[in-house]
Amino acid sequence: xxxxxxxxxxxxxxxxxxxxxxxxxxPVWRACAYSTAPASAADTATAAKSPLSAxxxxxxxxxxxxHEHYLCGLLYPAHxxxxxxxxxxxxxxxxxxxxxxxxxxxxxxxxxxxxxxVDSTFKGHPPQHPVTVALSQTVLAHSTGEGAVRxxxxxxxxxxxxxxxxxxxxxxxxxxxxxxxxYVEAAHASAMYLQLELLGVRxxxxxxxxxxxxxxxxxxxxxxxxxxHASKRRTYLPAALLAEHGVSQEDLFRxxxxxxxxxxxxxxxxxVAHRHLEVAKDHWVDDRHRKDVPSHAFTAMLAAIPAxxxxxxxxxxxxxxxxxxxxxxxxxxxxxxxxxxRRRKFS
Numbered sequence: 001x002x003x004x005x006x007x008x009x010x011x012x013x014x015x016x017x018x019x020x021x022x023x024x025x026x027p028v029w030r031a032c033a034y035s036t037a038p039a040s041a042a043d044t045a046t047a048a049k050s051p052l053s054a055x056x057x058x059x060x061x062x063x064x065x066x067h068e069h070y071l072c073g074l075l076y077p078a079h080x081x082x083x084x085x086x087x088x089x090x091x092x093x094x095x096x097x098x099x100x101x102x103x104x105x106x107x108x109x110x111x112x113x114x115x116x117x118v119d120s121t122f123k124g125h126p127p128q129h130p131v132t133v134a135l136s137q138t139v140l141a142h143s144t145g146e147g148a149v150r151x152x153x154x155x156x157x158x159x160x161x162x163x164x165x166x167x168x169x170x171x172x173x174x175x176x177x178x179x180x181x182x183y184v185e186a187a188h189a190s191a192m193y194l195q196l197e198l199l200g201v202r203x204x205x206x207x208x209x210x211x212x213x214x215x216x217x218x219x220x221x222x223x224x225x226x227x228x229h230a231s232k233r234r235t236y237l238p239a240a241l242l243a244e245h246g247v248s249q250e251d252l253f254r255x256x257x258x259x260x261x262x263x264x265x266x267x268x269x270x271x272v273a274h275r276h277l278e279v280a281k282d283h284w285v286d287d288r289h290r291k292d293v294p295s296h297a298f299t300a301m302l303a304a305i306p307a308x309x310x311x312x313x314x315x316x317x318x319x320x321x322x323x324x325x326x327x328x329x330x331x332x333x334x335x336x337x338x339x340x341x342r343r344r345k346f347s
Contacts, residue, residue: 053130054130058088058131059082059089061085061093062088062089066088066091069088069303070088071333072337073088083152083198086134090135090158091161093114097169107166122140140152160186164190165187172234172235173239180237180269181219183218183236187218188218189210189211192303193210196297204292205292208283209283209301210301212280213303214303215276216274216307220273220311222269226266227321241265241268247265257321263320277304277307277308280301281304306337309336
């Protein structure tokens with residue numbers, strides 16, 4: 001009970017009900033999905049000088065650019081929390097590349113740096129970057145208790161995310177909903193597989209549940225980022241859905257919320273995300289799907305809570321992703337996350 005109370009206090013202390021703050025002068029919906037370049041080269045070099053500084057850098061990065069997952073991280077076991085900050089910071093660094101470069105070739109070079117950095121870090125020679133230093137001191141420095149050290153996570157999932165982010169270097173195009181789902185599964189569900197591994201859970205059943213939550217959260221992330229993407233003349237919305245509802249990309253880019261048929265497209269994408277959450281919930285409560293899934297695996301899947309919260313709020317504004325009400329942080333979210341994790345229930 002004492003540990004649970006501490007978690008509740010920790011959650012409450014980091015959140016006040018207020019509008020989300022724009023990052024670097026950009027609209028809030030940019031911060032919701034694809035962050036700007038996290039730090040200057042000087043800040044990065046300074047943070048990489050010591051493991052403690054590197055871990056603090058990662059924690060601060062997550063707190064500033066990924067508030068929902070920061071709240072989730074506060075509910076991780078204390079001995080794994082630093083590893084969680086390192087992993088989430090790694091994801092932020094990858095998602096920041098697209099908006100940090102104007103030339104796709106430079107973006108590909110940066111992603112190649114991260115691909116090489118993962119290889120070097122897993123070989124015990126991390127580059128002098130705070131994220132790789134933090135990873136090497138946390139998830140890659142786990143003692144087996146027999147004098148040996150083994151990684152808590154697999155490099156294959158990390159490389160899979162890098163490979164998928166490489167596709168972001170060109171203007172996105174998804175012909176069908178299935179194509180978009182494949183993208184979010186690779187880019188977002190892979191992150192959940194890593195979080196399960198961090199918690200010591202290696203289970204096909206757990207991965208199956210996490211895949212549905214990852215797809216749902218990925219679709220929610222792209223819906224939230226639709227206004228920003230439209231401002232850059234990009235869209236991840238499936239071409240088939242746009243055509244079905246008579247929405248032209250040019251109308252979306254020029255007119256945003258008044259584009260005829262857009263709300264119907266958003267409704268269809270949100271419905272798919274909702275179905276994934278329902279499937280994950282059903283599998284979690286069905287013992288046939290949880291034979292080898294420990295209860296503490298739930299912590300790795302907490303992103304389902306903010307995903308469902310966003311979908312509920314999106315419904316309240318009639319699926320208008322441009323509605324400014326969606327930029328206000330839901331003040332109940334920290335408590336909702338805490339209670340969900342305590343009860344091991346999605347709702």
